[in-house]
Amino acid sequence: MSLKRISAIFRHNTRVLVSDPGPIIVTTLMPLVLMTFLQGMGRTVLESEGFTGASGAEHVVPGMAVLFSLFGVIHLGMSFFQEHGWGTWDRLRASPASPIEILLGKMLPPASIILIQTVVLFAAGALLFDLDIRGSVVALAAMVLTTTVFLIALSMLAVALFTTISQLSAATNVLAMILGGLGGALAPLSVLPDWAQTIAPISPAYWSLMGLRAVLLEGGGMQAVLVPVGILLGASLVVAALAASRFRFTDEKAWV
Amino acid sequence: MLRIRNLEKSYASHDVLRGVDLDISPGEIVALLGPNGAGKTTLASIVAGLRRPDSGSIRVGDIDVVRNAGRARTLLGLAPQHLGIYPTLTARQNLLLFGRIAGVSGRGLRDRIDEVSTGLALSDLLDRKAGILSGGQQRRLHTAMAMLHRPRLLLLDEPTVGADVESRRQILAFVRDLAARGTAVCYATHYLPEVDDLDATVAVLNGGRIVYRGSVSSLARAHGTSGVRLAFRGDPPDLAGFETDGSHAFRTVDQPGVEIARTLADGTAWVSRLESVEIIRPSLETAYLALTVPTTTETEEQTHVA
Numbered sequence: 001m002s003l004k005r006i007s008a009i010f011r012h013n014t015r016v017l018v019s020d021p022g023p024i025i026v027t028t029l030m031p032l033v034l035m036t037f038l039q040g041m042g043r044t045v046l047e048s049e050g051f052t053g054a055s056g057a058e059h060v061v062p063g064m065a066v067l068f069s070l071f072g073v074i075h076l077g078m079s080f081f082q083e084h085g086w087g088t089w090d091r092l093r094a095s096p097a098s099p100i101e102i103l104l105g106k107m108l109p110p111a112s113i114i115l116i117q118t119v120v121l122f123a124a125g126a127l128l129f130d131l132d133i134r135g136s137v138v139a140l141a142a143m144v145l146t147t148t149v150f151l152i153a154l155s156m157l158a159v160a161l162f163t164t165i166s167q168l169s170a171a172t173n174v175l176a177m178i179l180g181g182l183g184g185a186l187a188p189l190s191v192l193p194d195w196a197q198t199i200a201p202i203s204p205a206y207w208s209l210m211g212l213r214a215v216l217l218e219g220g221g222m223q224a225v226l227v228p229v230g231i232l233l234g235a236s237l238v239v240a241a242l243a244a245s246r247f248r249f250t251d252e253k254a255w256v
Numbered sequence: 257m258l259r260i261r262n263l264e265k266s267y268a269s270h271d272v273l274r275g276v277d278l279d280i281s282p283g284e285i286v287a288l289l290g291p292n293g294a295g296k297t298t299l300a301s302i303v304a305g306l307r308r309p310d311s312g313s314i315r316v317g318d319i320d321v322v323r324n325a326g327r328a329r330t331l332l333g334l335a336p337q338h339l340g341i342y343p344t345l346t347a348r349q350n351l352l353l354f355g356r357i358a359g360v361s362g363r364g365l366r367d368r369i370d371e372v373s374t375g376l377a378l379s380d381l382l383d384r385k386a387g388i389l390s391g392g393q394q395r396r397l398h399t400a401m402a403m404l405h406r407p408r409l410l411l412l413d414e415p416t417v418g419a420d421v422e423s424r425r426q427i428l429a430f431v432r433d434l435a436a437r438g439t440a441v442c443y444a445t446h447y448l449p450e451v452d453d454l455d456a457t458v459a460v461l462n463g464g465r466i467v468y469r470g471s472v473s474s475l476a477r478a479h480g481t482s483g484v485r486l487a488f489r490g491d492p493p494d495l496a497g498f499e500t501d502g503s504h505a506f507r508t509v510d511q512p513g514v515e516i517a518r519t520l521a522d523g524t525a526w527v528s529r530l531e532s533v534e535i536i537r538p539s540l541e542t543a544y545l546a547l548t549v550p551t552t553t554e555t556e557e558q559t560h561v562a
Contacts, residue, residue: 004356004359004361008357009353012342012349012352012353012356015345019344087338090304091334091340094304094305094332094334096329096359097357250307
């Protein structure tokens with residue numbers, strides 16, 4: 001495995017992503033807009049849960065960050081489907097880069113974008129929405145990183161399963177809303193219907209938000225996020241294994 | 257540089273390659289000819305490690321492509337038939353990727369980009385987005401991406417499709433230049449004049465087999481046909497032994513001069529409508545057609561099977 005080749009593919013794919021920044025801008029600006037509308041609702045619900053003095057940002061900032069990270073699955077998907085649409089996929093495969101080098105070089109830019117997007121949202125939360133990080137920043141970073149790892153695994157599964165960009169786009173939107181909504185990213189879990197609260201743990205967003213709330217609202221450290229981190233990493237392994245079993249370098253994908 | 261033995265590949269029940277043998281030496285340009293569906297693209301894909309053969313062996317240099325496709329790919333460059341460029345990036349950024357992946361960097365990479373962009377008339381276009389280049393410019397960029405790292409084996413699958421006359425000339429000149437420096441080139445094409453322009457030897461692929469391998473002159477001698485072609489104003493008359501096509505009548509004969517004299521001697525009724533008389537000499541084109549156009553019997557068999 002050559003770090004130089006991975007770095008070359010990484011830089012190249014970052015350029016491709018940045019050369020058409022529309023999707024990145026949307027998944028970064030939209031949550032900021034929604035935070036403005038939803039902060040009051042977040043404050044009311046958190047106060048009803050006993051978190052007096054909460055600004056509401058403790059719910060809406062991680063909620064929107066996780067929801068729009070789920071929408072970020074499209075970044076990696078597009079990166080693969082564009083290669084097929086542009087006729088460059090076979091060129092890349094015929095190059096000296098090995099399959100693992102190609103995969104790593106392609107996965108890292110979308111992962112970086114999800115991370116940067118999350119950092120921007122938390123920074124905006126602190127500056128504009130009175131977000132107070134009461135717990136450990138290291139624990140917060142651990143939650144953000146493991147959530148990103150899971151999303152990259154999920155992205156690869158989506159790339160493996162779908163054959164057209166339309167399928168991928170539709171599935172990403174539906175999945176993001178279902179997993180995000182069920183996990184408490186839109187409205188806090190306490191106001192969801194009983195049945196939704198019961199099945200919420202099947203959503204990775206649930207565990208992600210559980211860890212983030214533990215840090216932001218309860219002042220938790222690494223100890224407080226061990227369970228969600230462990231579950232997200234376990235889920236990442238399962239999803240990555242599924243993706244690996246279905247993904248074929250020789251599969252045809254259509255940019256339609 | 258390339259040694260292929262008994263290569264076989266089928267898709268479902270369709271045999272695409274049926275025991276292909278092919279050698280290409282360093283510095284040699286081999287024009288891979290064949291009708292659509294003959295298996296040229298499949299052959300290039302297998303050599304590039306994009307598809308696995310059903311059986312047979314392929315060696316690039318001393319590397320077995322089937323067992324070690326990764327190492328073999330470090331020695332080759334591929335420009336697939338369909339255009340493959342990143343339209344949202346500049347021409348230079350397109351070239352940088354494939355140079356870096358091939359292990360060329362820094363000053364060396366800049367020099368290679370200068371060299372290939374000068375050779376293919378891309379120098380003034382390097383900082384333009386690839387997506388806004390003209391068709392011919394995109395085709396030259398597409399080809400440059402395969403040549404940038406000076407591969408030891410270059411696979412070009414119809415590299416001049418859609419290219420204008422000047423782009424075609426530049427691509428051919430650069431291919432000749434690379435070959436002169438020792439690169440073995442497999443050049444799949446439908447444009448027969450390019451074979452002469454490249455001073456290439458020929459491999460004719462038909463029905464999944466190499467049906468001829470050698471020089472253009474031997475091919476023309478061995479399989480080329482001579483004949484007579486008459487052009488008329490209006491429909492051609494009914495001439496014994498001639499086939500008609502539009503306003504033309506054509507006949508394959510060993511001695512065209514004798515045939516012309518004989519035909520004209522009988523032509524009192526139609527000679528006023530005769531516009532031109534052409535002697536067809538054995539050539540790459542006639543030899544290629546003789547090797548690849550299905551005979552009446554073959555066509556009937558195919559129709560029957562279908």
